[in-house]
Amino acid sequence: MHKTPSKPKAALWMSGWLTLMLVMTIAGRQATHELNVFQLMEVRSMLGLFLLYPLIHMNGGLAIVKTARLPQHVARNLVHYGAQLCWFFALTLIPIGQVVAIEFTMPIWTAILATSFLGERMTVWKIAAITLGLIGVLIIVRPAAGQINPGQLIALAAAVGFGISIALVKFLTRTEKDTPPVMVWHVKHNRALHEHLFVLRVEILSVPWIASGDRLAIEEVAPNFWRAEARFGFMERPHIPELLTTSKLLGCTIDLADVTYYVGHETVVRREDGQGLPGWQERFFAVMERNAEHVSDFFSLPSDQVVEIGRQIAI
Secondary structure: OOOOOOHHHHHHHHHHHHHHHHHHHHHHHHHOOOOOHHHHHHHHHHHHHHHHHHHHHHOOHHHHHOOOOHHHHHHHHHHHHHHHHHHHHHHOOOOHHHHHHHHOOHHHHHHHHHHHHOOOOOOHHHHHHHHHHHHHHHHHHOOOOOOOOHHHHHHHHHHHHHHHHHHHHHHHHHHOOOOOHHHHHHHHHHOOOOOOEEEEEEEEEOOOOOOHHHOEEEEEEEOOEEEEEEEEEOOOOOOHHHHHHHHHHOOOOOOOOOOOEEEEEEEEEOOOOOOOOOHHHHHHHHHHHHHOOOHHHHOOOOHHHEEEEEEEEEO
16 A cells, blocks of 8 residues: 655654664674674574564565565665675774764765656755765765775775665565555445456556567466556557457456456645645646546547546645
């Protein structure tokens, strides 16, 4: 389900993370007197598994961590593991104050990556925070002219790795499969689901045409419950009824003669807390939304088989 963004909650979570990171810094420095870095990483990973497994078990077991983006998750974990390894190595080479100072450049790399690859805005306040952060790091580290400390470079590599890892987390939480909002609204208001369900995600790619063999991917996630992803080029016109006919050839057993299409319809409204877009931008988006092609027309859905569920989007 989608959660409402909250800056105070985000700040609280970050404060908790900061506290735990400081504790781990002191404990890590002490532990390196007895263990090498690889042993330390092994102990840390095993403890993390033991701490997290009860939470996983309470929420449905390993089935809840099923994902269709396993390579991306593996890549993110490898980046984070490498960054953590560099961080522990840096602890053995330079003072803790320098490690922490350089590590605090992580939000800087995260902001830059989020702006470059996730479409987030680089505001004046973010630029000011990045500038002040870099100045603060230089004051604490005070690198000698013409000298490069390997420990400082390793700590910097760790900070960049952590930034990449966080950016990947945000990317994966945006794109990972979730319960479709239309289904959430339907259950919320009707307290029931149909006997047969077919959840379809349509992606328009930045290529003109898609080969028919790459058009549709489908899986049965539960008895009589299918999830599918369809890909179209930007020059193609999606035709969902024809796509459902193709799904029959891939093992889906829905009755094409008895299909009801549930679609969402969003209405853009202004946020009441004063933290939304400027008024002229909100009106601009509202006009575009009102004049956009209707979703049932865009996907060639038969009008007598469409149920539309609406909601307001506050910007």
